[in-house]
Amino acid sequence: MASYSLSLPTSLRVGFSCLPFTRTPDVTSLSPSLFPLSTSSLSLTLKGLSLIAGSPRKLGCRASSSASMATQKKVEVFDSKEDLAVQLAKYTADLSNKFTKGRGSFTAVLSGGSLIHSLRKLLEPPLVDSVEWSKWHVFWVDERVVPKDHEDSNYKLAYDGFLSKVPIPPGNVYAINDVLSAEGAADDYETCLRHLVKNNVLELSETGFPKFDLMLLGMGPDGHVASLFPGHPLLNEKEKWVTFIKDSPKPPPERITFTYPVINASAYIAMVVTGVGKSDAVQTALGSNANSVTLPVQLVSPEGELKWFLDKNAASKL
Numbered sequence: 585m586a587s588y589s590l591s592l593p594t595s596l597r598v599g600f601s602c603l604p605f606t607r608t609p610d611v612t613s614l615s616p617s618l619f620p621l622s623t624s625s626l627s628l629t630l631k632g633l634s635l636i637a638g639s640p641r642k643l644g645c646r647a648s649s650s651a652s653m654a655t656q657k658k659v660e661v662f663d664s665k666e667d668l669a670v671q672l673a674k675y676t677a678d679l680s681n682k683f684t685k686g687r688g689s690f691t692a693v694l695s696g697g698s699l700i701h702s703l704r705k706l707l708e709p710p711l712v713d714s715v716e717w718s719k720w721h722v723f724w725v726d727e728r729v730v731p732k733d734h735e736d737s738n739y740k741l742a743y744d745g746f747l748s749k750v751p752i753p754p755g756n757v758y759a760i761n762d763v764l765s766a767e768g769a770a771d772d773y774e775t776c777l778r779h780l781v782k783n784n785v786l787e788l789s790e791t792g793f794p795k796f797d798l799m800l801l802g803m804g805p806d807g808h809v810a811s812l813f814p815g816h817p818l819l820n821e822k823e824k825w826v827t828f829i830k831d832s833p834k835p836p837p838e839r840i841t842f843t844y845p846v847i848n849a850s851a852y853i854a855m856v857v858t859g860v861g862k863s864d865a866v867q868t869a870l871g872s873n874a875n876s877v878t879l880p881v882q883l884v885s886p887e888g889e890l891k892w893f894l895d896k897n898a899a900s901k902l
C-alpha cells in the first residue's frame with residue numbers, strides 16, 4: 585500500500601502517463617522535460633499513478649483500457665468532499681456552457697446515491713446563475729423500480745436535492761414510468777431514448793448507441809456503477825440500451841439500468857467517489873493491478889473523457 589506523509593493540497597492532479605496496453609511508468613523515471621513542474625509542485629508515484637501535487641497542470645493521456653483505446657482518462661484527488669464538490673460543479677457548468685453554446689442543448693445523466701449531494705455547489709451563486717438550465721435534458725443511468733415518491737427512488741433523491749432547485753423544464757426531465765414492471769420500465773425508457781434520437785434531442789454515437797454529453801456516475805464500495813454489479817450477467821449486455829435487474833445485491837432488488845454500450849458512448853463521464861469505504865475498489869480500479877478487470881467500474885471506458893473525482897479518503901490506498 586502506498587503511504588505518504590505530506591499534507592495534501594486542495595487538489596492533487598493525477599495523470600496517467602501511459603501508452604495503450606502498457607503499465608504506467610513511474611513519474612520519477614520520467615524526464616523533467618516531459619512533465620515540467622512548478623517549484624511548488626511535488627511529484628509522487630503511487631503504485632503506477634503519476635500524481636502531480638500543487639500544480640495547476642492537468643496531465644491527460646490515453647488510458648490503457650482494454651475496453652476502449654480512445655478514452656481520455658484523468659484523475660483528481662481533493663483534500664475534502666467540499667473541495668471536490670466545488671470542482672465538480674465547475675466541471676459540470678463548463679460542460680453545460682460548452683454544449684449549450686455549441687448545440688443549443690445539454691444532455692446530463694444522473695446517478696443515485698451520494699452523487700446528488702456532491703452536486704450541491706452547482707446550486708450556489710455564481711454557478712447556478714451561469715448555467716442555461718432551460719437547455720438541460722436530464723436522464724438517469726439507473727433507477728429503482730419503485731414509485732417516484734418512494735425513499736429508494738433515484739428520481740426523488742435528485743428532485744429533492746437538485747432538480748427542484750433549478751428551472752429545468754419538467755418536460756426535459758426523463759423519469760421512468762413507475763407503474764410498469766422492471767421489464768416494462770426498461771423497455772419504456774429505451775423507447776423514450778429512441779424517440780429522442782429521432783427528434784434530435786439525443787445524438788447517436790458511431791457505435792449506434794445514444795451519446796450523452798455528460799454522465800455523472802457514482803461507484804459503490806463493491807465497484808458497481810449504475811445497477812451493474814460484480815459478476816452479474818448484465819455486464820455482458822451488448823445490444824440493449826436499457827435493461828433490468830430483479831436480483832440486485834443492493835436493495836431494492838428491482839431496477840433498470842443503462843448498459844455499458846450506452847455508458848461508453850458518452851462524450852464525458854465524471855466518476856465521483858468519496859469515502860474510505862470505497863478505497864479498496866478505487867485501488868483495484870486505479871492501482872498498479874488495474875489492467876486486470878475484476879470490477880464493473882473498470883469497464884467504464886467512454887468514447888470521450890473519463891474523469892475521476894476522488895476525495896483523499898477514497899484515494900487513500902493509491
Ligand SMILES: O=C1O[C@H](COP(=O)(O)O)[C@@H](O)[C@H](O)[C@H]1O
Pocket residue numbers: 694695696697698699726727728738801802803804805808809810811834
Ligand atoms: O444503488 C446505487 O448505488 C450507486 C452508488 O451509490 P453511492 O451512494 O455509494 O454513491 C449509485 O451510483 C447508483 O445510481 C444507485 O442506484
